[in-house]
Amino acid sequence: MKTRINWPHGKRFAFTVFDDTDHTTMQNGPGMYQYLFDLGVITTKSVWPIKGEHVPKIGGTTCEHADYLRWVCRLKEQGFEIALHNATYHTSKREQTIAGLEQFKECFGEYPKIHANHADCADSIYWGDARLSGMNRLIYNVLTRFANRGKFLGHVESSELFWGDKCKEHIKYVRNFVFSDINTLRICPYMPYFDEERPFVNNWFASSEGADCRAFCQTISETNQDRLEEEGGGCIMYTHFGRADFYEDGLLNSDFRRVMERLSRRDGWFVPVSTLLDHVQKERGRHVISASERNRLERKWLIHRVFGTRGTT
Numbered sequence: 001m002k003t004r005i006n007w008p009h010g011k012r013f014a015f016t017v018f019d020d021t022d023h024t025t026m027q028n029g030p031g032m033y034q035y036l037f038d039l040g041v042i043t044t045k046s047v048w049p050i051k052g053e054h055v056p057k058i059g060g061t062t063c064e065h066a067d068y069l070r071w072v073c074r075l076k077e078q079g080f081e082i083a084l085h086n087a088t089y090h091t092s093k094r095e096q097t098i099a100g101l102e103q104f105k106e107c108f109g110e111y112p113k114i115h116a117n118h119a120d121c122a123d124s125i126y127w128g129d130a131r132l133s134g135m136n137r138l139i140y141n142v143l144t145r146f147a148n149r150g151k152f153l154g155h156v157e158s159s160e161l162f163w164g165d166k167c168k169e170h171i172k173y174v175r176n177f178v179f180s181d182i183n184t185l186r187i188c189p190y191m192p193y194f195d196e197e198r199p200f201v202n203n204w205f206a207s208s209e210g211a212d213c214r215a216f217c218q219t220i221s222e223t224n225q226d227r228l229e230e231e232g233g234g235c236i237m238y239t240h241f242g243r244a245d246f247y248e249d250g251l252l253n254s255d256f257r258r259v260m261e262r263l264s265r266r267d268g269w270f271v272p273v274s275t276l277l278d279h280v281q282k283e284r285g286r287h288v289i290s291a292s293e294r295n296r297l298e299r300k301w302l303i304h305r306v307f308g309t310r311g312t313t
């Protein structure tokens with residue numbers, strides 16, 4: 001498999017962010033995205049198309065809020081990619097998930113191309129222990145004291161939460177494992193990949209750890225930025241820009257600004273997640289992960305969960 005990717009326009013590396021919409025509101029969202037736009041870092045922001053009926057464990061504004069929707073549509077016009085983060089912030093039955101997909105299309109003129117599971121939704125797809133195979137699943141269940149065994153049912157055809165067919169029909173990319181390495185393509189050289197054991201997902205991708213501001217800044221530290229560039233790598237950060245620690249005294253966190261400004265001045269390709277993945281897939285062709293590659297990837301992730309900078313599930 002081709003390990004080094006030729007990035008467009010002779011760029012030396014690629015960098016993007018998948019922003020999980022948890023906690024994002026009209027108070028904390030627009031300032032962050034204006035900042036990214038001004039830096040020329042055009043990324044991916046997820047949304048909840050519909051407002052839930054129950055009180056969420058983790059909240060945030062949904063596309064049913066008119067001002068918020070107007071703002072997200074403006075982001076799309078600016079070039080940001082809009083992604084799905086389940087229909088809403090709590091578990092949805094099949095009908096509600098389908099309504100969420102239709103609402104997404106209504107709002108943005110197309111179905112979502114990319115999705116990340118939300119931890120509080122039992123309709124999440126191949127999540128919990130269903131992310132792992134064979135012995136790795138058993139190790140995961142022991143590590144998590146069986147808390148996530150059979151908990152997520154989006155891919156289970158007999159369940160009222162099933163929407164795997166719709167995921168297959170509409171969504172090209174779904175996020176899976178998260179690692180602390182800045183070079184996501186180095187730690188997961190197979191991505192984007194198809195997994196025959198998880199057929200309702202067309203292509204999986206991995207991400208680099210940036211669950212909160214501290215983890216984000218640690219992963220994209222100056223030293224790590226240098227290495228990403230030397231390796232000609234590709235970085236997909238997974239974060240929650242709605243988290244309070246990205247702000248201090250009403251401004252964006254100063255460490256965050258320091259590392260982002262340094263990174264944005266370098267000769268990188270700063271495009272949304274799907275654009276980056278489309279390019280990698282075009283360069284390498286479609287990859288079907290083998291059993292031994294999957295085993296290696298799952299092991300690395302289990303090790304990361306035990307010893308690495310954690311935060312993202």
Ligand SMILES: [Zn+2]
Pocket residue numbers: 020021022085117118119
């Ligand atoms: Zn979430």
